[in-house]
Amino acid sequence: MKIRRVAIDTHPENTAFLLRAGGEFAPEQFQAMRKVAIGDCTASILATLAIVDDERLLAPGEIGLGEQAFRRLGLPDGAEVSVRQAPPPHSLEFVRRKIDGDTLEDAEIGEIIRDIVAYRYSPMEIGAFLVACAGFMTTQETLALTRAMADAGRRLHWPPGAIVDKHCIGGIPGNRTSMIVVPIVAAHGLVMPKTSSRAITSPSGTADTMEVLASVDLSAAKLKAVVEREHAVLAWGGRVNLSPADDILISVERPLRIDTFDQMVASILSKKLAAGSTHLLIDIPVGPTAKVRSQAEAVRLRKLFEYVGRKLGLILDIVFTDGSQPVGRGVGPVLEARDVMAVLRNDPAAPADLRERALMLAGRVLEFDPDLEGGAGLARARVLLESGAALAAMERIIDAQGRRAVAPELGALEYDVRADQRGSVAAIDCHLIARIARAAGAPMDKGAGIDLLRKVGDRVLQGDVLFRIHAESAAGLAFARELAAASPAYSVAT
C-alpha cells in the first residue's frame, strides 16, 4: 500500500487510516486489526487503526498516516509499505503477570520499557502497567525500572570528576531554590549541569521560571558548551531526550494522578543517571498539604532513594525541609524570577525564607567538594552569595544560554484576596495556592500567578490583603477569583 499523509494530529497516539471499502481487507479482519504494523524493510511503526468511509480522504490502496505517525515512521509521502495486523508486544505478558501480583525480573521490566519507548504500547496498556506497579513493587523492581528508563534514551557524558546536582520532589509553590543554588555552586567551581522540567501540575517549573530570564531550550551541544564555560547550566531537560520513557509514563500518570514513591524515585533517578550526575542532593519537603505528609512517610521515601541510588552508583544526600507553606512570595514564572533575582542581588526586601533555604541546600551541595573542610559548606555558600559572586555567575549563565531581549512582564490584571477577620495566619494550603495560580494562567501566561503578601504567623487586620492574584487575561483572573472564593487558601485564627 502507499502512504498518504493525513493532516490530523492525534498526539500522543499514532493513528493510521484505512478505507473500509478498499478491497484490501475483509470486514471481519478490521475487527482483529485494532493495531497495525506499517513499514518497509527500513522502518516500521505501530498505529491504532481508524476506518474511513469517505473516498475523498483516502483512495483504495492507500494507508493514511496522522501527523505523528507520519513523522515517527519517517518515510516519504507515497512510499510503498506493507500493512499487517500487529501482534501485541510480547512484554504485555509481563504486564499481565504484574497485574496478577507477580514480581518481575530485571530483563522483563527492561523489555517493557523498551517497548514503551518504541511506542508499541497504547495509553491503556501503559496505564495498566503503571496501576499494577502502583499496587505493589519490590525495591528490586524499582531499581530495574530506574535503570531501564535511564538506558532507554540519550546519556550525557562529562569529563571525570564530581558532577553535582540537586532535585526537589516538588509540591511547594514558590520553592525556586535551584536558580539560587546553581549560581552559588558554579561560583565555587563545582560542575552542576542542571536540567529541569516544565511545570506538569504546578504553576511553574524551574525551566518555566528560568525562561523569564534566558533561553532554556538548548541542544545537547549548546548545553555542553555552556557548562564548559560557566561550570553550570539551567536548561529544560525535555530538549535533550533524557529518559524519554519518563516523559511517556508521566503523560499517563498525570491524567490518572498516579504519584507513588516508586514512580517518583524511578523518574528522578533515571533522569539524573541519564544526565551523568555523580552526586545528588534530594530535597523532600514535609507538610500537611505537601506531597509527603509525615516524617514516617519521608523516611520511607528516603530509604527507597538510598537503596536505588546506591545500587546505581550515585552518591546521595537527602534532606527533609519544611513543607508547611509556600516558600518566598511569588508563585508563577515572572513572580518567582523576581524573588530569585532579589535574593541573588542581596536585596534587603528579598524573601528571607527562600534565601535561607537556598543557602542551606547550596551548603550541602558544596559539601560534595572533597577539598572543602567538612561542615564548611553553609558558610562558604553565604560568602559566595553575599559577595555578589553568585549573582555574577547567574548573569554569566543567562548570557551564555541567551538572555531574553524583552523580559515578560507581570500580569497587569490584579485582584486582592483579603482577610475577613483579624488574627494571625494559621495555615496556607500549598495545593490550593498552586491551583489558583494555574487558574490565573500560570505557567502558560508567564506574568500570571500569585503574590503572597502574608505568610504563616503574620498578624492581620480585617480587610488586609492576604495575597494578590495577577493575570494576563480577564478569563484567567475571573477563573482564579472564583476558585479563591470557593475554597479559602488561607486560614486566619483569631
Add this chain to the structure above:
Amino acid sequence: MKIRRVAIDTHPENTAFLLRAGGEFAPEQFQAMRKVAIGDCTASILATLAIVDDERLLAPGEIGLGEQAFRRLGLPDGAEVSVRQAPPPHSLEFVRRKIDGDTLEDAEIGEIIRDIVAYRYSPMEIGAFLVACAGFMTTQETLALTRAMADAGRRLHWPPGAIVDKHCIGGIPGNRTSMIVVPIVAAHGLVMPKTSSRAITSPSGTADTMEVLASVDLSAAKLKAVVEREHAVLAWGGRVNLSPADDILISVERPLRIDTFDQMVASILSKKLAAGSTHLLIDIPVGPTAKVRSQAEAVRLRKLFEYVGRKLGLILDIVFTDGSQPVGRGVGPVLEARDVMAVLRNDPAAPADLRERALMLAGRVLEFDPDLEGGAGLARARVLLESGAALAAMERIIDAQGRRAVAPELGALEYDVRADQRGSVAAIDCHLIARIARAAGAPMDKGAGIDLLRKVGDRVLQGDVLFRIHAESAAGLAFARELAAASPAYSVAT
C-alpha cells in the same frame, strides 16, 4: 460551532476533530483540551480531540464528529453546539483512591459504572479501574459492582414464578450443553429465557452455534414472544442491551486479558440479574488447562458466587465439572451444532460425554421446580430427552426464533493431525485446541473448526488421525496447520 459528520470510525472511542487554525481556540488551549464536551441543551457527549490542519476536512467554525461520536450525540449534521474543555468525571477520584489501595463505597462504585456507561471514561481510565480492582476487591465491592452493572442497562421483566437459567464460566471447547439443557427444561415446562454471548476469545459462543440453526439477533419484544410461546429462547444477549457496562468493561479486559474471579462474578451475575433470572445453575469446569485449575480455586470462586448471589436475591446452584479435556467432538459453530442435534435426536453415534453432562445439568435445573420430587431431576431429564420431547421443543424454538433457510456448511478444506507414535491419549490442551480452531477461522467462518476424533484414554496407532481441522479459506487452514505443528495439542503416552 456547527457539527460536521466526518466519515471516520474510531470505535470504541468517540473522536472529535477541530481545525488548528480555526481561530476559536489558542494553541495552548488545545493542550488542555484532550477531552471535550460537545452538545446543546438537549444532548451532550464527551470525545477525544484530534487536531486537523487541512481545511478541506473542516471549515473554521465547524467541529467534526467521527461516526461513533456523531451517532451517540444524535444531533443532525450542521446543528449548532457548544464545545468546551471537559472536566474529568468526578468519579475518577474514586478510581484514584482505589489505585491507592482504598476500599470504595457502594455509591462510589455506582457512580463509576454510570460514568463508564455514559462513555465518560477513556479506555485508559477504564483500564486503570479494572487493574486497580484486579489488585484487590472486597466481597462487598464485588457485590456493589454487580448491582451497579445490572442497574446500568435494560432489565427484562417476566410474570411471577421461577425464571431459571444456567451459565458455564467457559474455557472448555465443545462444551455446548446449553443448547441441550434449554429444550429439556422447556419440554418440562419451566421458563428458561437463555441469552448468551458470542465468542470473545473462544472458537464459538452459544449464540454463534445457535445461529447455525436459527436467528439469534432478537429484539426484546420478539424474545418475549418466543418465551411466551415456547417457555424458552436461545438468543444473543448483545441485542437487548443487558448490562451494557459489562460489554464496555470486556472490551478493555480482553486486550489486557484481565480475568479475575471478581470480574467474572460481576459480569455473569449482572447479566443474569438484568435478564430477570430468579434461579441459576453455574457450571465451573475444573482442569489443568481450564479457567479454574484446582479444587481450592473452584471453592473460592463458588463462595464468591454464593455471597453475591444471595445478597442479590438469586437462588444459585453451583456445580464443579470435569474440565480436563474438550467436551463432545466438534469445536466451532457448525461442528458443535452437529453434536448438539445428534444428542437431541438420540443418535447412537452422538458424543456420550456431551449427552451425559447436559443431562446432569438439565437435571439440576429441573430440581429448581418446587413440584418435582427432590432428586428426581436427572431421571426426568433423561425421559424428556429419550422420548423425543426435548428434540420437539428444540425444533419449536428454532421455528419461533426463525429457522435458517440455508444452513451453513462444514468447511470443505481439511487437514488431519496424526499421532506420531502409538500409545494412548494422555491429555488434550483446551487452550491450544481453542486457538487452533480460531486460527482456522471460527467463529467468523461458521464451518471452520476442529473435529476431535480421539479423546483422552483412547488407544492410537502411529499415523492415526487425532483431530481434523476444517476451514473455509486456504489462509485459515494454513494458519491453523502452522499453529498445530508448532504446539502439539495432544500428548500421547506410550
